[in-house]
Amino acid sequence: AQSVAQPEDQVNVAEGNPLTVKCTYSVSGNPYLFWYVQYPNRGLQFLLKYITGDNLVKGSYGFEAEFNKSQTSFHLKKPSALVSDSALYFCAVRVTGTASKLTFGTGTRLQVTL
Amino acid sequence: DSGVTQTPKHLITATGQRVTLRCSPRSGDLSVYWYQQSLDQGLQFLIQYYNGEERAKGNILERFSAQQFPDLHSELNLSSLELGDSALYFCASTRLAGGGNEQFFGPGTRLTVL
Numbered sequence: 084a085q086s087v088a089q090p091e092d093q094v095n096v097a098e099g100n101p102l103t104v105k106c107t108y109s110v111s112g113n114p115y116l117f118w119y120v121q122y123p124n125r126g127l128q129f130l131l132k133y134i135t136g137d138n139l140v141k142g143s144y145g146f147e148a149e150f151n152k153s154q155t156s157f158h159l160k161k162p163s164a165l166v167s168d169s170a171l172y173f174c175a176v177r178v179t180g181t182a183s184k185l186t187f188g189t190g191t192r193l194q195v196t197l
Numbered sequence: 198d199s200g201v202t203q204t205p206k207h208l209i210t211a212t213g214q215r216v217t218l219r220c221s222p223r224s225g226d227l228s229v230y231w232y233q234q235s236l237d238q239g240l241q242f243l244i245q246y247y248n249g250e251e252r253a254k255g256n257i258l259e260r261f262s263a264q265q266f267p268d269l270h271s272e273l274n275l276s277s278l279e280l281g282d283s284a285l286y287f288c289a290s291t292r293l294a295g296g297g298n299e300q301f302f303g304p305g306t307r308l309t310v311l
Contacts, residue, residue, distance in 0.1 A: 115297045126199065126287055126302035127240075134297035173240065184253050185230070185300065187240040 089188035106174030201303035222290030
């Protein structure tokens, strides 16, 4: 079985400060890892993914994430937060070489204030 | 805009009724996924179709069914509706099935069962 944990329901950060949204995963095998963002009343938008190779992945809107196999983590980061980054963020995992079930975490609400 | 369309945007119906949600994938995408998003259950994978055939099944109730048509659009049928079925229903699409392909999500259908 595969699972994803997002330990924080909400993260609060001031605009201009760095932000981190945490994600840990559990799979039997090698993972594909994804981050999605959801704005109010919208569908999920793809931010970035880790497939293989470089552990630091860069994505849309200045976001990046670091794959850490030993800690089974895939934390989302941004050096300088914007108020417009305020949204719901989902981490997701799929095991390589299997059918396509993508398992999502429970989501973390990011609140960026002035 | 992801290129995935869903209709209707909103649906209000009564318990015991049956509804059909429709999804058109991005041009060229062969795989369609259905998800249910509710406050208490989070984002749950329901079912996946690939080029007209069922590919993977998640937490889909027996009262729910889906299909993908030759033109690749998909429909999710929900019957004998209960209050607990009230949720946002998303579809997503990818060009191929599985692997490291990111899913592109539609805007969702908000179902309210009264």
